[in-house]
Amino acid sequence: MKAWIMLMLALSLPVAAQAEEAKEAKEGEAPKVSYISLSPPFVGNYGLDGTARLKVYKADVALRVTGEEAVKAVKAHEPLIRNQLVALFGQQTSEAMNNVDTKEKLRQEALKQTQQVMSDETGKPMVDDLLFNNLIIQ
The missing domain is CATH 3.30.479.30 (Band 7 domain)
Known part of the structure; x- marks a missing residue:
């Protein structure tokens, strides 16, 4: 069970990182x-x-x-x-x-x-x- 939780956390980290990068990219863009x-x-x-x-x-x-x-x-x-x-x-x-x-x-x-x-x-x-x-x- 512990391994399953660790696997789920490991898989969710890249998704969270990509979401944060996308947010920063939008904030860095000049307004339209x-x-x-x-x-x-x-x-x-x-x-x-x-x-x-x-x-x-x-x-x-x-x-x-x-x-x-x-x-x-x-x-x-x-x-x-x-x-x-x-x-x-x-x-x-x-x-x-x-x-x-x-x-x-x-x-x-x-x-x-x-x-x-x-x-x-x-x-x-x-x-x-x-x-x-x-x-x-x-």
Whole structure:
């Protein structure tokens, strides 16, 4: 009986060692970077300054996140993120939407507001970057 127990212990040690090595390998790997496209694209009016001309934008936005936890959190809070971005885009002036430098400032502000939403909801910013895949204005 004693030999049987010793045999079972000896056979289980390599399995335990392999499991530990696999765990260490996963811990040593860099977290997976993912891009989440906010779909459908944002479409709305901007620069409502009292002129008769209707100004429209269409923005395809993607969020860069790191790790599976961040992907799940962003998808769970996507409606709140979309709401914040729609409000931000609607506040823009014609000058802000037509200038390359101000478009970059808009992108940075959109990232900041997205991170603020995630911080308020989860305690962490979660979003590493915000990208305009396409930004069309008329």
